[in-house]
Amino acid sequence: MRVTVIGTGYVGLVTGVCLAEIGHEVVCLDIDEKKITALQQGFSSIYEPGLEEVMQRNQMENRLSFTGDYTVGCKEAEVIIIAVGTPSNPDGSANLSFIKDAAENIAVNMKRNHTIIVTKSTVPVGTNQRIKQWIAGRLPLSLDFEIASNPEFLREGSAIEDTFQTDRIIIGTDSEVAAKKLMNLYEPINAPVLLTSIQSAEMIKYASNAFLATKISFINEIANLCEKLGADIGEVAAGMGMDKRIGPLFLQAGIGYGGSCFPKDTSALVQISGEVEHRFDLLESVINVNSRQQVKLVQKALAHFGSIKNKKAAVLGLSFKPNTDDIREAASLEVIEKLLQQQVDIVVYDPVAIQSVRSIFGDRISYASSVEEAVRKKDMAFIITEWEEIKTSQLENLVREMNDPVIFDGRNCFDLRETEKVKMDYISIGRRPVLNRSAKIPII
Structure with a gap:
């Protein structure tokens, strides 16, 4: 044809x-x-x-x-x-x-x-x-x-x-x-x-993306609640996902969704609803939750240190998800901007999205060619995108390169039992902090 x-x-x-x-x-x-x-x-x-x-x-x-x-x-x-x-x-x-x-x-x-x-x-x-x-x-x-x-x-x-x-x-x-x-x-x-019908096909796309975005924001809100109540979001999500009515997909807590579809389509569906005088309260909440979640790691850093002014940070992963160079609506952009506002010295690394980020931030930040180079002599590292090479990094090797290592993991890449074996502070999403470097307990 x-x-x-x-x-x-x-x-x-x-x-x-x-x-x-x-x-x-x-x-x-x-x-x-x-x-x-x-x-x-x-x-x-x-x-x-x-x-x-x-x-x-x-x-x-x-x-x-x-x-x-x-x-x-x-x-x-x-x-x-x-x-x-x-x-x-x-x-x-x-x-x-x-x-x-x-x-x-x-x-x-x-x-x-x-x-x-x-x-x-x-x-x-x-x-x-x-x-x-x-x-x-x-x-x-x-x-x-x-x-x-x-x-x-x-x-x-x-x-x-x-x-x-x-x-x-x-x-x-x-x-x-x-x-x-x-x-x-x-x-x-x-x-x-x-x-x-044509109208139903048009709606199916929006409805599908809106539902998946809702699932992501829901599990992130549960993760935030887990932190306050002492539950573990990994265990909670596993238990939820075993229910066939819920399923395990899109129950990975983190720092929110990005990319070319979910942010654009959720906003468009809210606008479409308004044009026919229907207020989509649920979806408006989903968007607000995601916006707050994207800067969660910076809030955790401020709570942990008190002040991060003039500290040195590595930002690991820039694309909105692994295996793409797409940085549209990526959490990394919000994290970098918030860190710059706090006068943090930033080095970033991503396998494929470096040039796209460079076109936005220029010489306001620095760029590394590997994870190891990015974390070298840094006070803290922020994991934004769960690239395979980041998830499989040896924690011992990473922290050995850092000044006084604190890792803020926005994708829960590492098992807490493994982080307990390494002299560092490890703070993730919806799980208890592992504080092997200091006795200070962050207040979130």
């Missing part, structure tokens, strides 16, 4: 590469000329394990190509997938300007009758109908088209696996022709398909 994917960001590129991998003839289109040039040369525009290898293979086998020309991308396509960004406006609503630009360019350049226009971008309920109007307003009367909503559920860092081993494929459309065509498109993936 001839498929065009508009937008080569995270969702668009992964979608295009994976559709080519299952045998379709795919053109990925983007108006960013530098990005297209790099993709044509076989260089992925995003960091995603395994993606570049699969992309290059499909380019060599002539199933995948890249262009910045809408005429080339749209004229022969049977299915056109819109996967452009929908960033947040200042009020939290979704900015649909890129969606509208894509729709109007499709209308001008589409030449095939009964082309199916699929929205994979996360958009508010009702957007697909607006897309239909935008296209119809510019399309020649001799052509007809169908629309469908096909939300994605990809996790950064495991997107290829999520594509081929997905829990479900959602197809929202009022057209039987479009439904059958899209079921054929995804047939090689062999996943359950749910056919819905």
Whole structure:
């Protein structure tokens, strides 16, 4: 099947590469000329394990190509997938300007009758109908088209696996022709398909992300309560997760969620609710809890030391989660900013996200090329992202490099029994502090 994917960001590129991998003839289109040039040369525009290898293979086998020309991308396509960004406006609503630009360019350049226009971008309920109007307003009367909503559920860092081993494929459309065509498109993936109305498909994406964000904020609030009551959040979460109605996923206490989806989609859903005069109290609380949780470690440091002015700190992990270079809404940015306000001397380390952070903070902070270099001669270390190389670090080696070691672990990377064997203070989330360096008990 001839498929065009508009937008080569995270969702668009992964979608295009994976559709080519299952045998379709795919053109990925983007108006960013530098990005297209790099993709044509076989260089992925995003960091995603395994993606570049699969992309290059499909380019060599002539199933995948890249262009910045809408005429080339749209004229022969049977299915056109819109996967452009929908960033947040200042009020939290979704900015649909890129969606509208894509729709109007499709209308001008589409030449095939009964082309199916699929929205994979996360958009508010009702957007697909607006897309239909935008296209119809510019399309020649001799052509007809169908629309469908096909939300994605990809996790950064495991997107290829999520594509081929997905829990479900959602197809929202009022057209039987479009439904059958899209079921054929995804047939090689062999996943359950749910056919819905367009509006339901649009809502499923928002509802799914809002629920997962709620689960994260809930377990973090339980963790904060555990600290005050002497319970252990690891044990509590394990006991909760054994209940089939709850399940173990997204019950890892930490310093909150970030990335391109949860913060944007929760804010957008609150805004959508307000537009129909429904106050989403629960989701507003989820957002507020997450905002507070992201700076929890700095509060713990202030409580532990009294003052952290002029102290030296290592910040370990900068991306919002492991196996990605994405720092959008990452807790690390909030932590760094708060530490700078306290006049802390900061060195940061991340396997892949250093340059992105450097573009924000410049020479206000320093940058290390390894965990060991980052912690050397530091008074404290903050673990922000649970990269494997951080989780598997030998604590003895880390603290040996530090001045008078205190570790604030925002992801509970280490077993408390192991931390008790090392001369350091170890303070995590929802668990008792281990104070082998001093007798001072932090008050949180």
